[in-house]
Amino acid sequence: MDLQIRKGPSGRVKGLRDLLAGMKREDVLAVLPVFSLSAAASYRYAESTDFDLVHEGRRYPPKAVLGLAAERVVGRPLTSEEFTGGEKSTCFAILNALGFEIVKKISNDSVLFGTRGLDRFQLYERKEIAKVFEPDVGFTPGAGRWGIQGIVETPKESGNFVFMVTLGKLTEGNPYQDALTVDGYLIWESQTRQSFESPVIQKLLVHDPQNRDIHLFLRPNRHVKYSYIGMLEYFSHDPNKTNPVHFVWRIQNWDLSPEGLDRVNLPFRPPLDPAYSPAIQPPVSQNLVQVAVPGAARRKASTRSAQNGTVDWAIRDLRNRELGGRGEKLVLDYEVDTLRAAGLAELAEQVRHVALYNSAAGFDIASFQLDGSPKRIEVKTTEGPESTPFYISANEVRVSSNHPESYVIYRVFNLRPENVQVQFFELPGNVEESCGLDPVSFRAYPGRSSE
Incomplete structure (x- = not known):
C-alpha cells in the first residue's frame, strides 16, 4: 500500500490531512513502544523543541511519531522535510483528533535567546563545558563521557556532538595528529579503535549542519583551557584510512586572520584552499x-x-x-x-x-x-x-x-x-x-x- 503523495515546490506534502485520513489511534500506538531517536534520525527527525506527545508518563517528539506512524497508512514513513509540526499544524491536529495529549515542554528560548553560556573564543574547562550542555549530569575529572573523551554525543543518540580537541605535534602522550588551518578547517582523527563501521563514525559521515550541531572547543596543549571556536560541518574524509578515521571539517563563520589566531594562542597550518587570502576589512565603518x-x-x-x-x-x-x-x-x-x-x-x-x-x-x-x-x-x-x-x-x-x-x-x-x-x-x-x-x-x- 504505497499511496500517491503530492508535494509542493518545497518538497512538503500537499493535503496531509487527506493523505492520513485513514490513520487510526492504533497506528500511533504501534510506534510508541519501539520509538527511538536514533531510528527516527534516519528520517531526519530530532528531539522536539517546544512540544511533547505524552503517553503513559513518557514523552515523545510529536512530529516524529506521526511521521513514523504514517508508514501504516501510506506504505512508508514520512520524512521530517515532508511536513511541518507546531502548535497550529495539521500534524498536531491529527494527533489531537486521535486522542493524544500534546503539551508544551520547558521552553528552549533560553538556549536560542542568550543564556546558553557559550561565547566564541572564551576559555572553558571540561567541567564548564559539561555544565553548559548537560547541567544535570555529574562530572568526574579524568573519567566518564565529559571527563576524558574528546568527542561527546549530547544528548545521547541525538546526532549532536561536542568536540574537545587538543592541537599540537605528535607525541607519546598525544597520538592524534589534529590540526587547524589558517583558512578555517580542522584536520581531525577519530580514536584508534574506531572504524567506518563504528556507530559514531557513521553519524559523523552523514552529518547535516542544517539539522545537527557539532560544537568545537580547541586548546594548544593539555595544560590550558579550551577556546570555544564555533560550529563544524563535514567537508571530507579519507576512505583509505581507518582505525583511526581521518576527517576534514569546515569551521562555520570563520573570520580569524593569522594575527587573530595568534591572539587566541592557537597554532595553525597553511591553508587547505589554494585560493585563500585573509579577509579584507572595509576601509570605512558601515x-x-x-x-x-x-x-x-x-x-x-x-x-x-x-x-x-x-x-x-x-x-x-x-x-x-x-x-x-x-x-x-x-x-x-x-x-x-x-x-x-x-x-x-x-x-x-x-x-x-x-x-x-x-x-x-x-x-x-x-x-x-x-x-x-x-x-x-x-x-x-x-x-x-x-x-x-x-x-x-x-x-x-x-x-x-x-x-x-x-x-x-x-x-x-x-x-x-x-x-x-x-x-x-x-x-x-x-x-x-x-x-x-x-x-x-x-x-x-x-x-x-x-x-
Whole structure:
C-alpha cells in the first residue's frame, strides 16, 4: 500500500490531512513502544523543541511519531522535510483528533535567546563545558563521557556532538595528529579503535549542519583551557584510512586572520584552499539602513538565472563565506543599537548571534521586537542589487513556517567595501508566503522512485 503523495515546490506534502485520513489511534500506538531517536534520525527527525506527545508518563517528539506512524497508512514513513509540526499544524491536529495529549515542554528560548553560556573564543574547562550542555549530569575529572573523551554525543543518540580537541605535534602522550588551518578547517582523527563501521563514525559521515550541531572547543596543549571556536560541518574524509578515521571539517563563520589566531594562542597550518587570502576589512565603518520591500514584479523577474553574460549574484553570494558573516555582524549591531535607542538596554544585552553556536536553528540572529517578543532573523546578504534572488535551505523554510509570528528575513544588499550605508529590507513570516520559491536542487535517494 504505497499511496500517491503530492508535494509542493518545497518538497512538503500537499493535503496531509487527506493523505492520513485513514490513520487510526492504533497506528500511533504501534510506534510508541519501539520509538527511538536514533531510528527516527534516519528520517531526519530530532528531539522536539517546544512540544511533547505524552503517553503513559513518557514523552515523545510529536512530529516524529506521526511521521513514523504514517508508514501504516501510506506504505512508508514520512520524512521530517515532508511536513511541518507546531502548535497550529495539521500534524498536531491529527494527533489531537486521535486522542493524544500534546503539551508544551520547558521552553528552549533560553538556549536560542542568550543564556546558553557559550561565547566564541572564551576559555572553558571540561567541567564548564559539561555544565553548559548537560547541567544535570555529574562530572568526574579524568573519567566518564565529559571527563576524558574528546568527542561527546549530547544528548545521547541525538546526532549532536561536542568536540574537545587538543592541537599540537605528535607525541607519546598525544597520538592524534589534529590540526587547524589558517583558512578555517580542522584536520581531525577519530580514536584508534574506531572504524567506518563504528556507530559514531557513521553519524559523523552523514552529518547535516542544517539539522545537527557539532560544537568545537580547541586548546594548544593539555595544560590550558579550551577556546570555544564555533560550529563544524563535514567537508571530507579519507576512505583509505581507518582505525583511526581521518576527517576534514569546515569551521562555520570563520573570520580569524593569522594575527587573530595568534591572539587566541592557537597554532595553525597553511591553508587547505589554494585560493585563500585573509579577509579584507572595509576601509570605512558601515551601518544598515532599512528600505521598503521591492515590488513583486521586480522580484518575479529576478528569479531567473543570469543570462547574456550578466553576473549571477546568487551563485556568487552562496560561495562567499566571508560575505555572509559580514552581513550577519551588521544585522547584529543594528538590532542592538535599535533596542538601545528604544530604551530597551536589557533586551539589547540578550541579542545573540545564534548561527555561531547552533547551525540547525534555522536562523542567524536571536533578537526582540520592541514589545519584547522574540524575533528570529535569517540574514541573506548580497553584493548585488535589491532584486537579487537568494538561496534558502529546507530547514530555514520549515522554521519560518513553524514560527511565522517571530521569523523574519533581513535581505542585505549592495554590501561592498566602499559603501558606508548598506541597505536592507524585511520579509516577515512564513517564507512560502513572502517569497516565490523555485526548486533548483533536490535530495536524491537511490532505488526509491519519486512519490
